[in-house]
Every structure is written in C-alpha cells, then in structure tokens.
Amino acid sequence: MANLQEASSSEASRPPAYETPSMKAPEFFDGTQPFQVRSFIQSCQLVFHNDPENISQDRKKALYATSFLIGRAAKWIEPYLSNLANQDPSYLLNSWK
Template structure:
C-alpha cells in the first residue's frame, strides 16, 4: 500500500511539472504547392520554390532528395504529369544519377523542359504573335 501511495505521488509530481513547461514548438503549416501543368514557362521557378519551401519546412519528412522529388511530382498535372508518368513506373531504380533520386537533377529537368518560351500549346500562339496571325 505504501508503494502504491509513492507511485501515485510520483505520477502527480510528474504531471504537474509537465504542465508548467511551455508548449512544444510546432512547425507552421505552409500553403500547399499549386499544380504545375508545364504550359506557362514563367511558372517553373515559382513551382520549384514552392516545393523547396515545403521540404525545408518539414526536414523530418523530406530528409532525402528522392522524397522531395516524389512529393513534388504529385503536383504535376496536365502535360507535365504526362511527361513524368513513364518515369514513375521505374521507382525501383535507386541509382543516385537517376533524376527521380536527385533534387538537383529533377530541378534541372523541369527548367530544361518547361522554362522555354513557346513550349507545347504556346508555340502556335507565340509564332502568331511574331508573324501577326
């Protein structure tokens, strides 16, 4: 009985000391990245920056480049999603030089493919502007 009383006293002391601690810091929630369809070259940089903010805000979940890349691919829509689709079927590839395993390579691919003026459907629009269609 005395042992039980001691255990209860210890529990009460522990709970009162915990309540005097300040609440743990919680990482602020960042707005989810908007979908990127690849048809507007000027949006490539903001898409990449938004993905980087998400990963830097939550380093516990994004401690590997592969996790950053795969999370970012979930925001690709339309033509950009069609571009990434065949690569996602090869997720077992763990080679560091495979661009889905390297943030720098993934970022480079996005810039190379989607930051050109006149990409995809905009080609005709830009051509018409220059030749006055």
Template sequence: MTQIMANLEEALSSAASRPPAFKTPSMKAPECFDGTQTLKVRSFIQSCQLIFHNDLENFSQDRKKVLYATSFLIGRAAKWIEPYLSNLNNQDSSYLFHFWTLFESQLFTLFGDPNEFRKAEAESDSSRMKEGGHVSLKISDVRILV
C-alpha cells in the same frame, strides 16, 4: 514521500534529455503544375523549396523532395514523369528521384522559358542605360537563372 521525490527527479531528468517539441507552421501546398505555362515553373519550384526549408526534418533527403513535388504534377508534366514513376523501385532508372537539383533542372529545361536567361540579361542591359533604373533587381534575376 521518497518515492514521490524519486518519480519527480526521474521525470525532470527525462524531460531535460528530450529536445523541446517544436512544430513549424504549416504552409500552403504548391499549386499543381501542368507544364503548359512556362512562367509558372519558377513559382512552382520556389513554393516547393519554401516548404522544404520550413520542414527540414521531413525533407532531409532529395528523394522525399522529388516525390513531394511530383505529387503536384498534372497534365503534360504528369505525363513526363509517368515513365520514371513506373520504374521507381529500379535503382538505375529512377536516378531522377535521387537528386533534387536534377529534377529541378529537368523541369526548367522541359517546361521553362528557353529565352528566360536572355530576356533577363537584355532587361539588365537596358536598365543600366536608364537613369535611376534598378539594376540590382535585374542582376538578381540573372543570378537566379545561373
């Protein structure tokens, strides 16, 4: 009987020291990005970010984030990343894989709409002129671009 009590106490104390097992719900993987449609770069990045925020444990490092996003690049976008992938183990030439913000910025620069910021500003200006316009939506568009 004392052995049973000792085993029970041991099981309870080890269970109390472990955090509860919690698994975040799985999310749909981002659609593959081929670099041909400038309007899709933002949704690709946002899809990746949702997954990163949903699974902070697995995406705690920028390198993991960039490698994950890279696995969904096809076509022109895949051709762009190829030279970086071939030098993945070379610390100096694979700098892009160590900084998510740099990777994100490169995607926007190479495959995004170069006039996106100007368009959002122009829409914001014209919305201010309209009575009852939703300027706050346009302002949020400009903030996202900055």
C-alpha cells in the same frame, strides 16, 4: 526522490517542443507556362524547409514535387514513375538537384 528531482530539472532545462506550422501546398504545375516553373520550385522549397524531418531526402523531395504535376508536365514524368524501384543515385527521381 532524488531521481524525480533530477528528471524534473532535466525537463525544465529543455526548450519547449516546437511544432512546425503547416504550409500551403504548391499550386499544381501543368507545364503549359514554363516561366511558372521557378515559382513552383520555390513553393516546394518552402515546404521542404518547413518540414526537414519528413522531407529531407532528395528522393522524397522529387516525389513530393511530382505529386503536383498535372497535364503536360504529368505526361512528361509518367515514364519515370513506372521505374520508381530504381535505386541508382543518378536516376531522375532520386535527385532534387
């Protein structure tokens, strides 16, 4: 009985689990209007800050953002996608910075 009371009081002292609300995904970026890149990156940053448990590593951030590239921007990133197994930290898709 004492163990049950301890477990119960331990649960009561924990804050309730917080579920992060879902965020609107970034608009697709095609690269035809370069001035929109800042807005695209900020939209991605909002998603990263909202879900740090799932998108905390630079590689995951880079790949997430890459999934929203289309047209000219997608063509630009294509050669890098063929080398996703590259684990070198200096490799473009391993860094969000």
